[in-house]
Amino acid sequence: MKRVMSLVDLQREETYIKELTEDRPIASLPFAGRYRLVDFALSSMVTSGVRNVGVLLPENKSRSILDHLRSGKDWDLARHHKGLFYLPPVRPENGEKASDLRNIYYNLNFVENSNEEFVLLARATSVYNIDFNKVLKFHLDRGADVTVVTSKAWHSDPCSGLIVQPEKNGRIRDAAIKPELKEGEYRSLGIFLMSKELFCNVVRYAFEHGGTDFRRDAILKQATGLKFYTYIHEGFSARVCSTPAFYLSNLKMLEQEVWQELFMQENAPIITKVKDMAPTEYKEGAQVKNSLIANGCEIHGIVENSVIFRNVRVMPGAAIRNSVVMEDCVVEADAEIEQVITDKEVTITRGKRLRGAMNFPVMIGKHITI
Amino acid sequence: MKTRCLAMILAGGQGSRLGVLTAKVAKPAVPFGGKYRIIDFPLSNCAHSGIERVGVLTQYRPFELNNYLGNGNAWDLDGREGGVFILPPYARAKGADWYSGTADAIYQNLNFVEMSDPDYVLILSGDHIYSMDYSKMLDAHIGKGAEATIGVIRVPMEEASRFGILDAEPDGRITRFTEKPAQPTSDLASMGIYIFTKDFLRDYLVEDAKREESSHDFGKDIIPKMLADGAKLYSYSFDGYWKDVGTIESLWQANMDFLADEPPIDFGGHWRIHSANPSLPPHYIGPEAEVSHALLNEGAVVLGTVAHSVISSGVRIGKGAKVTDSVVMPFAVIEDGAVVDHAILGPHTKVEPGARVKGTPDSIAVTGENEVVKAAG
Numbered sequence: 040m041k042r043v044m045s046l047v048d049l050q051r052e053e054t055y056i057k058e059l060t061e062d063r064p065i066a067s068l069p070f071a072g073r074y075r076l077v078d079f080a081l082s083s084m085v086t087s088g089v090r091n092v093g094v095l096l097p098e099n100k101s102r103s104i105l106d107h108l109r110s111g112k113d114w115d116l117a118r119h120h121k122g123l124f125y126l127p128p129v130r131p132e133n134g135e136k137a138s139d140l141r142n143i144y145y146n147l148n149f150v151e152n153s154n155e156e157f158v159l160l161a162r163a164t165s166v167y168n169i170d171f172n173k174v175l176k177f178h179l180d181r182g183a184d185v186t187v188v189t190s191k192a193w194h195s196d197p198c199s200g201l202i203v204q205p206e207k208n209g210r211i212r213d214a215a216i217k218p219e220l221k222e223g224e225y226r227s228l229g230i231f232l233m234s235k236e237l238f239c240n241v242v243r244y245a246f247e248h249g250g251t252d253f254r255r256d257a258i259l260k261q262a263t264g265l266k267f268y269t270y271i272h273e274g275f276s277a278r279v280c281s282t283p284a285f286y287l288s289n290l291k292m293l294e295q296e297v298w299q300e301l302f303m304q305e306n307a308p309i310i311t312k313v314k315d316m317a318p319t320e321y322k323e324g325a326q327v328k329n330s331l332i333a334n335g336c337e338i339h340g341i342v343e344n345s346v347i348f349r350n351v352r353v354m355p356g357a358a359i360r361n362s363v364v365m366e367d368c369v370v371e372a373d374a375e376i377e378q379v380i381t382d383k384e385v386t387i388t389r390g391k392r393l394r395g396a397m398n399f400p401v402m403i404g405k406h407i408t409i
Numbered sequence: 410m411k412t413r414c415l416a417m418i419l420a421g422g423q424g425s426r427l428g429v430l431t432a433k434v435a436k437p438a439v440p441f442g443g444k445y446r447i448i449d450f451p452l453s454n455c456a457h458s459g460i461e462r463v464g465v466l467t468q469y470r471p472f473e474l475n476n477y478l479g480n481g482n483a484w485d486l487d488g489r490e491g492g493v494f495i496l497p498p499y500a501r502a503k504g505a506d507w508y509s510g511t512a513d514a515i516y517q518n519l520n521f522v523e524m525s526d527p528d529y530v531l532i533l534s535g536d537h538i539y540s541m542d543y544s545k546m547l548d549a550h551i552g553k554g555a556e557a558t559i560g561v562i563r564v565p566m567e568e569a570s571r572f573g574i575l576d577a578e579p580d581g582r583i584t585r586f587t588e589k590p591a592q593p594t595s596d597l598a599s600m601g602i603y604i605f606t607k608d609f610l611r612d613y614l615v616e617d618a619k620r621e622e623s624s625h626d627f628g629k630d631i632i633p634k635m636l637a638d639g640a641k642l643y644s645y646s647f648d649g650y651w652k653d654v655g656t657i658e659s660l661w662q663a664n665m666d667f668l669a670d671e672p673p674i675d676f677g678g679h680w681r682i683h684s685a686n687p688s689l690p691p692h693y694i695g696p697e698a699e700v701s702h703a704l705l706n707e708g709a710v711v712l713g714t715v716a717h718s719v720i721s722s723g724v725r726i727g728k729g730a731k732v733t734d735s736v737v738m739p740f741a742v743i744e745d746g747a748v749v750d751h752a753i754l755g756p757h758t759k760v761e762p763g764a765r766v767k768g769t770p771d772s773i774a775v776t777g778e779n780e781v782v783k784a785a786g
Contacts, residue, residue, distance in 0.1 A: 071690060071691065072690065072691030073690065073691055073707075074690075082688075112482070292690075293693070295693065295695075295710070298690065298693055301690075302689070302690035302708075303689075303690075303708070308687065308688035308689070309688060309690070310688045311688065313483075313686070315677070315681050315682070315683050315684065316677050317444065317675075317676030317677030317681075317682070318442065318443035318444050318676070318704040318705055318706040318707075318719075318720075319692070319704070319705050319706075320672070320703075320704055321700045321701055321702060321703040321704075321705065321715075322670070322701070322702065323670075323701065323702065324701075325700060325701050326699075327694045327698070327700055328694065328695070328696050328697075328698065329694065329695060329696040330693070330694050331690070331691045331692070331693050331694075332691055332692055332693075332694060332705070333691035333707075334444075334677075334691070334706065334707055335677050342694075346691075347691075348691075350677075
């Protein structure tokens with residue numbers, strides 16, 4: 040992996056996940072009780088041995104991401120040589136529009152000045168634990184020009200995405216950006232591997248010919264004549280760019296095999312910012328079934344089929360079912376929530392009842408008291 | 410380089426009364442409370458008290474402890490000039506010696522003390538569970554113009570003979586100190602926490618090192634000598650939770666103390682206990698699990714029943730397994746149908762399907778690191 044540098048792209052369209060991204064990019068969405076989405080791309084890079092990581096910051100809302108990543112120390116990326124680099128966007132001028140391609144283009148210097156041969160670009164919107172050494176080996180074995188990492192979708196999704204049709208050996212027969220995704224399709228996890236030279240060429244050409252979208256203008260439009268392959272990731276993955284996908288993917292963490300494969304791989308943990316939260320306290324009356332519970336919680340009531348983030352209090356007689364409850368929330372005595380997503384610091388006061396549906400969970404925004 | 414107050418943590422003891430739990434690690438590295446190790450408590454106290462330079466004196470089985478401490482980053486003790494310094498016995502031109510007592514350990518590191526150039530030296534031990542603001546004790550030391558200040562706590566009179574007991578005047582001036590007295594004259598016990606004005610301490614350590622009949626121990630030799638000389642020794646009263654966890658029973662009991670409705674220390678509060686931890690996901694509670702009155706840490710999987718127990722990182726509790734009144738240390742595995750009651754399971758213990766580890770409140774069952782418990786028959 041000494042031959043590979045990487046870019047983490049935090050810019051992403053948020054149309055389908057507006058409620059959760061009002062003051063944060065998708066990359067810093069809380070996930071699985073204690074993580075933020077960016078942790079998955081970054082951890083896979085670091086545990087695969089990548090030591091030179093550029094983080095392409097979004098146009099705005101970068102506070103939460105900077106607070107999370109800081110010096111990169113938690114990922115062993117605070118280094119004298121290489122390590123973590125923040126690549127801020129250049130302010131658009133003359134009516135130009137901000138875009139991921141523009142962001143990459145104006146930071147190409149960073150790529151060109153690095154001495155690695157390959158560039159791995161990953162968008163921080165997917166959940167996975169991938170050994171990128173295997174992706175590099177695949178890329179080299181096939182003699183590919185561009186390798187995109189995909190996996191089979193386990194649910195349909197209203198959010199647009201890059202779909203590929205692979206041949207047996209992984210060569211891509213056709214690739215297209217579809218407005219919505221169906222179960223069983225091979226969808227991109229937003230991970231692209233190519234030589235540094237090709238990367239710089241396609242980015243420069245695309246942007247200088249009016250392009251705005253990396254996938255469309257730098258990859259798809261220039262794919263003709265290139266050896267375009269897909270590495271199909273067989274382990275668990277989720278693409279979190281719509282509210283339903285966020286909800287379903289969190290609940291998917293309750294499956295033991297998924298939990299095990301994603302988080303408990305020897306030498307390949309998912310790393311996140313350390314907060315030194317105390318172990319969770321189970322009190323008199325606690326009844327917890329099939330749930331993922333982070334540290335720092337205090338549980339007096341019922342929790343079923345739910346993901347509970349750090350420092351949540353579930354008071355006596357309260358019940359949480361099929362829900363995703365983020366950090367610092369309180370569900371007061373005898374309150375009940377079902378099929379609900381609560382953002383951080385939400386309080387459900389005594390005796391209140393809220394119920395959504397599995398395909399349409401009720402979403403409660405940050406700091407709200409019900 | 411100037412340091413106001415240098416802390417020295419005595420972490421070299423074998424902790425032989427902890428039996429198999431310290432067969433492979435020093436006592437300060439023994440896990441506690443589901444997430445911590447004993448040494449996290451004095452280290453976190455130092456970090457929160459504004460003490461930025463800490464020497465850790467190690468001797469017995471130091472590797473795991475050294476590995477755990479690393480560069481001190483987990484406790485924010487990795488500043489440019491501060492930090493955690495691991496101080497094992499070392500060889501000099503005239504040979505090498507093990508640390509023969511608590512005072513000797515500091516004496517052998519006087520070079521390090523002088524290099525740090527502190528005004529005051531805080532001596533701590535690595536075997537107590539407590540949260541304490543040492544800066545207040547230092548203020549008291551300075552305010553009274555003391556040469557030595559000893560942290561004290563009131564203990565039940567019937568237990569007093571297990572401690573170093575001291576008599577003090579109403580203003581705190583210490584008049585008498587007796588290590589483990591048969592007939593205690595007061596209930597003020599030394600916590601093994603001392604602040605010394607540095608030059609004063611150095612002179613006594615140098616003098617004590619020359620005395621062949623000395624056991625080179627703070628409680629037995631240094632403090633009594635200072636008192637005999639009429640030095641200004643004061644007590645500093647601490648009234649929070651403080652627990653010596655030097656025996657299996659006291660380690661078990663201290664863990665159980667944190668299952669109370671109001672735990673004696675808020676691990677995650679403003680005086681947060683820091684620790685160095687592997688990156689593990691939130692714990693998972695299975696569809697048929699039952700968990701109550703318990704502390705659970707990250708990475709654990711519970712498919713069976715847990716009641717009144719402390720479950721550490723990465724522990725697995727299988728279907729139908731039952732864990733009651735126990736402390737399960739990191740990465741222990743309790744397989745389907747196994748029973749664990751009134752026990753401490755050491756790290757990576759494996760209790761096979763249907764096997765039992767049963768103790769009683771008076772005699773806690775213990776397993777050592779990597780021990781495998783097979784089912785009877």
